[in-house]
Amino acid sequence: MMNIPVKKPRAYFKWQNLVLVITLLLLLVSALPNFYGKQANIRLTPRSEASKPVTPQAIKALFSGQQLSGQDLSGEELSGQAQLLDRISVTQAYTDILVPDEAARIRAEKVLKDNFSGDYLVSTVITSDAPAWLQALGGEPVKLGLDLSGGVLFVLDVDIEQALTERLQQISLSLKSMAMEHKLRGVKVAVTGQSEISLTLADNSRQSLKPLLAEINRVYPELTPTSISTRQLKLNHADPELVKFRQQIMKQTIKTMRGRIEELGITEAVTQQQGKNRIRIELPGVHDPEQAKRIIGATASLEFYQLAENSRAMGVKRIKDENGRGLLLNSQAVFTGANIKNAQSGRDQMGAPLVNLTLDNAGGKKMSAFSKANIGKPMVTVFSEFYRNQNNEAVKKSKVINVATIRSHLGAQFSITNMPSLQEAQELALLLRAGSLTAPVTIVKQQTIEATLGADNIDKGIKALTLGIVLTLVFMLVWYRGLGLIANLALALNLMSLLGLMSLLPGAVLTLPGIAGLVLTVGMAVDTNVLIFERIKEELKRGRKVLSAIEAGYKHAFATILDANITTLITGLILYAIGYGAVKGFALILCLGILTSILTGVFVSKALTNMAIRENKDKLLGVTL
Template sequence: MLNKYPLWKNLLIVAVLLIGALYAAPNIYPEDYAIQITGSREVHAVDASLMEQVTNALSEQGISVKATEIENGSGLIRFADSDTQLTAKDTVHKVVGDNYVVALNLAPTTPEWLTSLGAGPMKLGLDLRGGVHFLLEVDLPKAVGQKLENYASEIKGKLREEKLRYRTLDIENSVMVVKFSDAAVRDQALEVLKKEYPNFLINSEEQGGDYFVTVALSEQAIRDIETYAIKQNLTTLRNRVNELGVAEPLVQRQGRNRIVVQLPGIQDTAAAKRIIGKTATLEFRLEAKPGTSAARNEIHSFRDDPERKATLENDIIIKGDNVANAQASFDENGQPQVNITLDSKGGELMARTTKGAVQRRMAVLFVEDKERTVYKTVDGEQVAEKIRYQEKGIISLATIQSVLGSSFRITGLDGAGESSELALLLRAGALAAPIYFVEERTVGPSLGAQNIETGLLSVQIGFALVLVFMLVYYRVFGLLANIALTLNLVLLVAVMSLLSATLTLPGIAGIVLTVGMAVDANVLIFSRIREELKNGLPPQSAINAGFGRAFTTIFDANITTLIAAVILFAMGTGPVKGFAVTLSVGILTSMFTAIMVTRALVNLVYGGRQIKKLSI
């Protein structure tokens, strides 16, 4: 029988539409303005007592709280509007202190029964939703200082290798000063260093019976170090952002020593701030031998027990930037650990050092650059001042049983969360210099709301005009096409939500284009039906011929557009990708609705009936 789908095909279409409606539904629930509180370390979990302190402090300030919740050691406070959210942030930070990250957020209100099915709202880009914006400052003087320390370790090793005894090697005002007790040894060292480091400014001095060699960086060398630090930090931050799974992020340099990071559509901004801003690395050092000079050693505490201390050598075997890969796992006792794989240089240095240090103990030192906020009263007002400092703590101190190579493991971590975070930081790459948050903000909600309103208005106007045209020009068939077009938008939103694609303003333009393209397919089909009717075919045959013979033309037109969209996605960046994603998804959904859904509706109205005239 003409124009009748089998039952299975009708059920399939209904099932697809119902699933589409289900997964598009979360987008009708608006998000709450919220503040998220997350511990800077695994041991600093948010509990009910802390949340009570925060809510009491907000109440004293006359700030109303919509709701609070605690999940996985992280606290969330919901507010009615963005102004209340912004006002509350400073109060919350004062209560929780620097052991917690306080971040602005937008919390979903999707019902639990939908989230349990894996349904969630579509992510909005920075131009629509707002999102988190960080301005980071790179500590370039620290980068130069760290490089000098590395060179100092290299020079010490070189002098020992050449059997040139020196008394001390110190860094004073960005200059390495090597002290000798013999002029002849000093002169030999001078020749060796000039040969090994031709780009350095190396001179000899004599004072009070002591003989010195000074090693200073040239201006060009300092500029090269600073340039490298910025580039390395950019690469590391991009890797960290990729580990977070953020869609369409922006990480770029601004000015001489600053980096802009924009993260649209991210839910856990507190975790993003903690991971991105964490300047953490590892140092592997040998435990000092008893009786060695105090000038060559440092005393450090253990991270899990500050009362417990160990004396370590100043010389660093390797640092975190020699790590090629890091994966979190558990040892045979179920304790968290990180499996480390070093690069070729790191493996060589580790093997060379441990070869002569079997049965000695080696420490893994966790080094982190941090900021502390101190509130001072100036002219009767409290002013926040940032104090930068470095925190070092021993993670593990284990006996070297045999020569170590490029693969080994780190134990002694506080928990699975810390092992995962440490592995992520090491895997993403070490920062060449500390970075500090200069500015943190969300793109103004009024800007986002205005963009959304403008974009939605453009979709509504385009949609309304198309509906009116189809209804007037094609009558009943136009009505059926309009129903299919509405379902097409529902499916498009559902697929975008399922793919966790980010909708941007150019993406909305892609939706408007999709509306036009979806109707274009129906126009081709309906025009073909009219032609067949004029050629004398009966209505049922005309319908069948119209859908059948227009399919090839529709398929060819859409497949070429889809190819162009895929190329745009592969080659483009940012807004271009956003446009390509919605266009690609829209092409696929529009072909389904324009051909199958419209045909099913036409079959429902006209199929299997004796008709003499079509309303088309």
């Protein structure tokens, strides 16, 4: 049979090979950090300049009493039974304690916090064993999910209806002030439904209704008048506005939660919406669930009020200070925690804890105008949070944390003093930096996964992946002989490329279902080569020479491979978009695996074939084709 002339493999453009080499090198370098281990150092940092770093002798004595052992830099063994510490190093600023594994870190950290948390900050510093040049490139290993590294899972319920009620109450107070500004007497404002506000006017106020309605439409365009009579005006949220409000509440809550998690120093966390009003939070590597629960579950907000006796606005808020003294506050806050741009804890000149606040542009203007007009008068700082009562109802609890006299004209920066303790000042600053929550949240599910379980999951996943790879390599070598060697090399490059791609993507997290996706990726990558090699065998049976059959096989099989992978990629993208947790982890590996399989299974495999087979010969590396 006559062979149809085709372009020779050696005519494959060199720039294409150069692009492939550069891409593979980039992915391989980014995958290298995954092959180096990490060391966990527990760091003791003095909280004040007066304190000195803890000495190795003090730590030896502490862990000797705990029947735990280790060795310092000189190699001296600590007495005891269990090996907990590797070495202790001391600098002028801190003390570092190297531990051998995660279980030892948890035990040692607990002992140190119980004994040193008052005067020292106990933190964990992770260092990599990777060479300096690789660390200089910024290489990071793949982030492990909750099921592989251990940690805590929270599911939060967001009370959107309570947020809507709070919003309507704030609007009603604002409407009372508007009515007062328009000199309307006997105005009654009430929240009459889940999304409705009713205004009842006195008989002598009819003429001022239109100007008031015009201002309401300007300030609150989301409110729609549904019933207007000579004395009564009803305003409510239309259904599209309610949907928009609920979406905004969920977005704001998720953003706030992510901010709080970042303040905790957790970079591999997963925070995503689950259903209409729930949020799923995964905190890999967290082994102190109470601390995370205290920060994540807090629904704290901060408001600054003027005493009612110094204000002519309508509405009074009654509250008691820490001494039980009753205070009458203006019902409308001067500004709230939403205007706070930054918050840092610290101490004043007398050593008392405080929180230094920095306001945004709008908050700074409000504070400037208010303080200028109220020098010598008090301003009350109120801290509020929601909690669930015995009937599972959201109840707002407020307390006065500061009553300060305004001594001068203030701007965007000022301080909250008289904080009970430095820890409370630090937690308040953290919450204010991350943002206050508009809607109350309730932790409806909490699950802790131990690090040992995560290590067991990794071990089983790697065994499954290794078994799948070995069987696949053997099959390809036996069935396709010489071409199978190229397929196996392409498969190895595929796995390395996938690992490197996951390391490059900041949002990629490897989970246990993700390992299952890796196993599936191996099968998909081999399937790509199977389609090509079977096509090559068909072309050889038709009488083509080896070079011609290889070129035709890659060319004609590509369309089929592309169609199959695109349909699978669409499915993976849908799973990633609507799924969460395990489904999302699996979909991520599936989608990335499809991309790397096409890269290595088609383009890299073809380049390797063209390099290995340059003549119409029957053997490749001594193996029959």
